[in-house]
Amino acid sequence: MTDLREMGERAAAVRTGLQAMSAEKKNKALLLAAERLTERSDEILRANGADMESAEQNGMSQGLKDRLKLTGQRIGDMAEGLRQIAALPDCIGECMEEFERPNGLKIRKVRVPLGVIGIIYEARPNVTADAFGLCFKTGNAVILKGGSDAIRSNAAIVRVLRDAMEEQGISRDVLQLIEDTDRRVTVEFMKLKDYVDVLIPRGSAGLIRSVVENSTVPVIETGTGNCHVYVDKDADLDMAVRIVYNAKTQRIGVCNACESLVVHSAVREAFLPMLEAALREKSVELRGDERVRAVLKDAVPASEEDYGTEYLDYILSLKTVDSVEEAIDHINRYNTKHSDCIVTEDRGTAEKFLNGVDAACVYWNASTRFTDGFEFGFGAEIGISTQKLHARGPMGLRELTSYKYVIYGSGQVRG
Amino acid sequence: MTDLREMGERAAAVRTGLQAMSAEKKNKALLLAAERLTERSDEILRANGADMESAEQNGMSQGLKDRLKLTGQRIGDMAEGLRQIAALPDCIGECMEEFERPNGLKIRKVRVPLGVIGIIYEARPNVTADAFGLCFKTGNAVILKGGSDAIRSNAAIVRVLRDAMEEQGISRDVLQLIEDTDRRVTVEFMKLKDYVDVLIPRGSAGLIRSVVENSTVPVIETGTGNCHVYVDKDADLDMAVRIVYNAKTQRIGVCNACESLVVHSAVREAFLPMLEAALREKSVELRGDERVRAVLKDAVPASEEDYGTEYLDYILSLKTVDSVEEAIDHINRYNTKHSDCIVTEDRGTAEKFLNGVDAACVYWNASTRFTDGFEFGFGAEIGISTQKLHARGPMGLRELTSYKYVIYGSGQVRG
Numbered sequence: 001m002t003d004l005r006e007m008g009e010r011a012a013a014v015r016t017g018l019q020a021m022s023a024e025k026k027n028k029a030l031l032l033a034a035e036r037l038t039e040r041s042d043e044i045l046r047a048n049g050a051d052m053e054s055a056e057q058n059g060m061s062q063g064l065k066d067r068l069k070l071t072g073q074r075i076g077d078m079a080e081g082l083r084q085i086a087a088l089p090d091c092i093g094e095c096m097e098e099f100e101r102p103n104g105l106k107i108r109k110v111r112v113p114l115g116v117i118g119i120i121y122e123a124r125p126n127v128t129a130d131a132f133g134l135c136f137k138t139g140n141a142v143i144l145k146g147g148s149d150a151i152r153s154n155a156a157i158v159r160v161l162r163d164a165m166e167e168q169g170i171s172r173d174v175l176q177l178i179e180d181t182d183r184r185v186t187v188e189f190m191k192l193k194d195y196v197d198v199l200i201p202r203g204s205a206g207l208i209r210s211v212v213e214n215s216t217v218p219v220i221e222t223g224t225g226n227c228h229v230y231v232d233k234d235a236d237l238d239m240a241v242r243i244v245y246n247a248k249t250q251r252i253g254v255c256n257a258c259e260s261l262v263v264h265s266a267v268r269e270a271f272l273p274m275l276e277a278a279l280r281e282k283s284v285e286l287r288g289d290e291r292v293r294a295v296l297k298d299a300v301p302a303s304e305e306d307y308g309t310e311y312l313d314y315i316l317s318l319k320t321v322d323s324v325e326e327a328i329d330h331i332n333r334y335n336t337k338h339s340d341c342i343v344t345e346d347r348g349t350a351e352k353f354l355n356g357v358d359a360a361c362v363y364w365n366a367s368t369r370f371t372d373g374f375e376f377g378f379g380a381e382i383g384i385s386t387q388k389l390h391a392r393g394p395m396g397l398r399e400l401t402s403y404k405y406v407i408y409g410s411g412q413v414r415g
Numbered sequence: 416m417t418d419l420r421e422m423g424e425r426a427a428a429v430r431t432g433l434q435a436m437s438a439e440k441k442n443k444a445l446l447l448a449a450e451r452l453t454e455r456s457d458e459i460l461r462a463n464g465a466d467m468e469s470a471e472q473n474g475m476s477q478g479l480k481d482r483l484k485l486t487g488q489r490i491g492d493m494a495e496g497l498r499q500i501a502a503l504p505d506c507i508g509e510c511m512e513e514f515e516r517p518n519g520l521k522i523r524k525v526r527v528p529l530g531v532i533g534i535i536y537e538a539r540p541n542v543t544a545d546a547f548g549l550c551f552k553t554g555n556a557v558i559l560k561g562g563s564d565a566i567r568s569n570a571a572i573v574r575v576l577r578d579a580m581e582e583q584g585i586s587r588d589v590l591q592l593i594e595d596t597d598r599r600v601t602v603e604f605m606k607l608k609d610y611v612d613v614l615i616p617r618g619s620a621g622l623i624r625s626v627v628e629n630s631t632v633p634v635i636e637t638g639t640g641n642c643h644v645y646v647d648k649d650a651d652l653d654m655a656v657r658i659v660y661n662a663k664t665q666r667i668g669v670c671n672a673c674e675s676l677v678v679h680s681a682v683r684e685a686f687l688p689m690l691e692a693a694l695r696e697k698s699v700e701l702r703g704d705e706r707v708r709a710v711l712k713d714a715v716p717a718s719e720e721d722y723g724t725e726y727l728d729y730i731l732s733l734k735t736v737d738s739v740e741e742a743i744d745h746i747n748r749y750n751t752k753h754s755d756c757i758v759t760e761d762r763g764t765a766e767k768f769l770n771g772v773d774a775a776c777v778y779w780n781a782s783t784r785f786t787d788g789f790e791f792g793f794g795a796e797i798g799i800s801t802q803k804l805h806a807r808g809p810m811g812l813r814e815l816t817s818y819k820y821v822i823y824g825s826g827q828v829r830g
Contacts, residue, residue, distance in 0.1 A: 016743070016771050101792060105781055114803050115773065193627070197803045212608070212631050218804040219633070239826040246828035328431070354821050356431050358530065366520055366824025375829070376820075377516060388529050388612045388817035389633040390805040402803035405791075406769050409781025411654040413661035414790070 002180035004188055008195025010173040011116040011141040018139045018174055019113050023090035025168070026137055030086035033164040034079035037129065040160045041075040047156035048125065055123075055149055063253075068123045068150055078129040078157075085133040088379045091398050092139045106408040113139035114402050115197040118189060120211055122203040123147035128157045131202075132175050134382050138400040141174050143196065145189055147203075148181035155179055190215035197402075198390075202383055205310070220390060222383030225255030225338035226310045227368040230327045230353065232344035233266040239365060240271060240343040241278050244316075246367040247341070249282045253312050255384055256339050256371040260307060260317045262327045265291060268320055272296050279316070288318035307334045324349050328356040335359055337386050339368040360386060360393035417595040419603055423610025425588040426531040426556040433554045433589055434528050438505035440583070441552055445501035448579040449494035452544065455575045456490040462571035463540065470538075470564055478668075483538045483565055493544040493572075500548040503794045506813050507554045521823040528554035529817050530612040533604060535626055537618040538562035543572045546617075547590050549797050553815040556589050558611065560604055562618075563596035570594055605630035612817075613805075617798055620725070635805060637798030640670030640753035641725045642783040645742045645768065647759035648681040654780060655686060655758040656693050659731075661782040662756070664697045668727050670799055671754050671786040675722060675732040677742045680706060683735055687711050694731070703733035722749045739764050743771040750774055752801050754783040775801060775808035 037044070048070040055065055097109040117140045121127045128146060135142035146154040154177055162172040178185060190199060193216045200220050201211040211219055229247055231240045247258030263271060272295045276286065286292075287302040299318065306317040307330075321327045324342070331340050341363035342353040350364045361371045371394060373381025378396030385391045391399035452459070463485040470480055512524040532555045536542045543561060550557035561569040569592055577587040593600060605614060608631045615635050616626040627634055644662055646655045662673030678686060687710045691701065701707075702717040714733065721732040722745075736742045739757070746755050756778035757768040765779045776786045786809060788796025793811030800806045806814035 012747075015773070016747075020770055099792065101790070105785060107791060216627050218802055220804070236826070242826060242828055250829055332427075332431075355435055358430070359819065361820045361822060363822045364824060366822055366827040367829050369829035370520060370822065370827070371820075375516070376522060377514065387633055389635070392817055393820050402807055404774065405776045405786075405808050407776060407778045407781055407785065409779060411651070411657060412781040412785070413657055414665055414782050414784035 001182060002178060002185050004178070004185065004192055005195070007143060007176050007178070008116070008192055011143055011176060012195055014141050014171045014173045015113075015115055017171070018136075018141055019092065021139060023092075026090065026139075027086040029165060029168045029170055030082045030133060030137065032168060033161050034082040034086075036160050036164040037075055037079040037082070037157070041072055044075055044153065044156045044160065045070060045072070047152040051150055051152045058149075060149065064123060064149075068125065068153070070125055070153060074126060078126055081130050082133045085137050085380055088137065088397060090137070091401060096403055103412050104410060105412055108406045108408075109403050110406055111398075111401050112404050114400060116141045116143065116195055117400065118143050118145070118192070118196040118199040118217065120145045120186065120189070120199065120201045120203075120207065121147065122207060123149040125150045125153040125157060127202060128154050128177075129161065131382065132161055134380055134397065134400060136174055138397050140400060143176045143178065143189070145178040145186055151179060151181055187214055190217060193217050200383060220383070220385055220395070221387045222385055222395070223255045224310060224336045224386055225257065225384070226259050226308065226334060226336045227256060227338055228260045228262055228331045228335060228340040229258050229368065230262040230324070230331065230340070230342045231264060231267060231271055232324060232327075232342055232346065232349055233264040234346040234349060235264075235267060235271070235343040236345055237267065237271050237274060241274050243341065243343055243365070243367050244275055245278045247369055248279065248284060248316055249314070250367075250369055252314060254369075255310075256368050257312070258316070258341075258368055259309065259311050260319065260334065262319045262321055262330055263292070264327070265320050265322050268292070269295055272318075282314055285315045286318060287315065289320055291320040292318040310336065324352050325356075328353060332356075332358050337388075338384065339363065339371040341366065341368050360384065416597060417593060417600055419593070419600065419607055420610070422558055422591050422593070423531070423607055426558055426591060427610055429556050429586045429588045430528075430530055432586070433556055434507065436554060438507075441505065441554075442501040444580060444583045444585055445497045445548060445552065447583060448576050449497040449501075451575050451579040452490055452494040452497070452572070456487055459490055459568065459571045459575065460485060460487070462567040466565055466567045473564075475564065479538060479564075483540065483568070485540055485568060489541060493541055496545050497548045500552050500795055503552065503812060505552070506816060511818055518827050519825060520827055523821045523823075524818050525821055526813075526816050527819050529815060531556045531558065531610055532815065533558050533560070533607070533611040533614040533632065535560045535601065535604070535614065535616045535618075535622065536562065537622060538564040540565045540568040540572060542617060543569050543592075544576065546797065547576055549795055549812065549815060551589055553812050555815060558591045558593065558604070560593040560601055566594060566596055602629055605632060608632050615798060635798070635800050635810070636802045637800055637810070638670045639725060639751045639801055640672065640799070641674050641723065641749060641751045642671060642753055643675045643677055643746045643750060643755040644673050644783065645677040645739070645746065645755070645757045646679065646682060646686055647739060647742075647757055647761065647764055648679040649761040649764060650679075650682060650686070650758040651760055652682065652686050652689060656689050658756065658758055658780070658782050659690055660693045662784055663694065663699060663731055664729070665782075665784055667729060669784075670725075671783050672727070673731070673756075673783055674724065674726050675734065675749065677734045677736055677745055678707070679739075679742070680735050680737050683707070684710055687733075697729055700730045701733060702730065704735055706735040707733040725751065739767050740771075743768060747771075747773050752803075753799065754778065754786040756781065756783050775799065
């Protein structure tokens with residue numbers, strides 16, 4: 001089996017150098033890596049072809065094959081991603097706060113890398129370049145464990161990136177890939193607490209659960225989204241239709257898509273037929289409670305389980321409530337603390353909702369689909385955190401950093 | 416066994432109200448709680464007397480008994496702690512950032528409570544009032560699991576605090592104590608992920624390790640400190656003696672005490688005898704490498720294990736190095752990322768050390784004993800974080816908070 005502690009030692013060995021590396025040097029290295037990715041795309045495509053062949057033989061579903069497959073265009077997109085990261089400002093070393101104590105101690109709170117970041121993901125080779133770019137830009141060493149179905153693609157991408165680092169006089173060990181596909185190695189990776197400062201799982205709810213349950217390394221949970229839109233009695237109903245239509249159908253397989261509609265009973269009869277007409281275009285299946293079905297004859301009954309389900313499909317659950325308070329309680333019971341929206345023209349009602357709903361992002365009159373690092377203007381995104389510790393919502397570069405206190409004295413001792 | 420999910424439900428039920436509670440109301444409640452603690456100290460002392468009796472029968476060590484024992488004075492200190500917390504500024508609801516996107520979305524990053532905080536600690540009843548005060552002030556519901564040896568003391572303190580809340584029209588469930596001393600309950604508590612947003616263990620390294628290994632709730636690790644002082648070749652040796660003396664002996668049982676001295680070979684012969692003379696006063700045992708023992712004939716040999724040990728005792732390990740780089744490597748290998756110090760008059764050497772050492776707090780010419788929420792001016796402290804996620808170093812009120820993004824739209828949908 002792979003010696004993970006040895007990989008950990010190698011990551012630790014490059015940490016100090018990475019932390020001190022100038023923004024200029026890091027950006028140049030990212031640009032060169034982008035260039036090499038496109039130059040060596042044949043090599044990457046060959047490796048990906050072999051992965052695709054195995055996938056075919058193993059009967060992988062079409063959806064997963066779509067995610068696994070690389071093309072010249074997709075490799076170009078990876079390279080462009082690295083260029084975009086290079087163009088972002090560097091936040092490492094910035095002084096976040098500075099204060100002086102009565103005893104003369106000067107204390108500076110300085111932004112530093114997290115150190116060594118572990119990323120566990122599924123068979124999506126584009127994550128490989130992307131995760132490397134974000135971690136490298138923030139001065140972190142990274143150890144990747146990708147899905148075994150993409151192992152040859154990932155190994156090829158990592159080889160190109162590591163070669164590009166070496167070409168610049170940077171240690172190859174800023175990026176390491178666990179190539180061993182033995183599941184025990186993955187579990188061992190989750191216990192590599194002496195070397196890894198944080199683990200970020202990217203993928204299905206099952207993958208994330210497994211990491212949370214097994215890891216002794218601190219984890220940032222990302223990406224499960226049971227997002228709600230609440231249409232209030234004072235909603236602009238045309239706006240509400242546009243928002244729900246967008247949040248439900250613009251892209252169904254993403255964590256910020258709307259999975260559940262909550263509607264105030266007072267507008268139920270006016271609103272639901274409008275919504276049904278709009279969603280019919282995309283053949284969205286509607287699953288509602290009794291009061292919803294009294295209006296929408298074609299809707300099927302919604303179970304308790306429906307309200308807790310992230311469909312990632314053309315399905316919407318619907319719930320009727322009699323007040324914003326009831327809407328808040330329902331949402332807090334079933335949401336995944338990701339993104340929830342109220343549509344209303346009443347500021348007081350909106351404020352109640354925005355304060356009361358416990359989620360990373362709460363919207364007033366806008367689609368939940370905006371929960372995204374790029375849409376927020378962060379210029380990058382490693383994922384959407386659904387936990388409250390460390391980072392919440394879209395995680396960009398700053399969310400991949402920590403801080404240290406640097407204390408300047410002149411011989412002070414404690415009395 | 417205790418129904419922890421029911422406790423979780425009760426904590427969840429008070430969360431929204433707590434988050435929205437005004438600073439004035441929270442502060443008034445804390446002041447009343449302080450008053451009631453002193454008024455009802457007889458009741459608390461009686462309960463503590465029963466705990467002390469059991470401790471006596473169970474042959475508890477003197478050190479632990481000292482921590483368990485309450486007196487009128489100590490209850491007064493608890494009350495004073497609550498009053499100090501009441502006097503601190505409230506940070507909940509503050510706007511941390513605000514920006515507008517080209518599509519007109521206004522995004523505010525607002526400070527919110529973490530939600531429900533779980534605290535697992537040992538037989539120190541003073542933590543009970545302290546942890547409640549900090550969590551309540553930051554709008555968090557708290558579930559406490561204290562050491563079983565202090566169960567009657569904790570129950571009495573919690574009863575007084577909950578009564579004081581109820582007297583103010585605040586739900587008793589803002590504070591809950593797990594009174595069941597069955598160890599399985601503690602383990603179950605660590606898995607209460609649906610209800611608890613963060614677990615903070617306070618206590619021995621063993622307790623913290625157990626929480627890290629068992630918990631599926633995100634954990635903040637606190638309080639293990641293998642702290643170093645490095646005496647550089649350009650150190651002011653008198654200052655170095657004062658700093659090491661203070662960091663080692665001012666209070667030995669605390670996490671920010673110095674456990675290991677690293678000395679540059681060039682000043683070894685001049686410095687070590689000065690240090691030995693000073694530490695003799697406190698009978699500090701010195702354990703050194705060969706080059707240390709060549710100078711200090713009474714020192715005993717230091718093993719690899721010594722360098723990794725947090726003694727919390729009158730013992731100091733000593734290591735000789737030939738450069739600041741070697742000092743940094745040694746410290747990064749053995750420290751617990753808590754607090755490390757360089758004594759030098761050379762700014763360039765100091766900067767190398769401050770950048771290179773991976774610790775929450777890095778000191779130039781000051782005692783490591785200053786790593787403390789009060790010494791930093793935070794006015795409070797829940798612990799010293801030794802991890803990099805979420806919070807690092809002394810944790811005050813802000814470190815018990817999270818944030819949410821509030822997004823104000825006018826019907827925006829994603830294209």
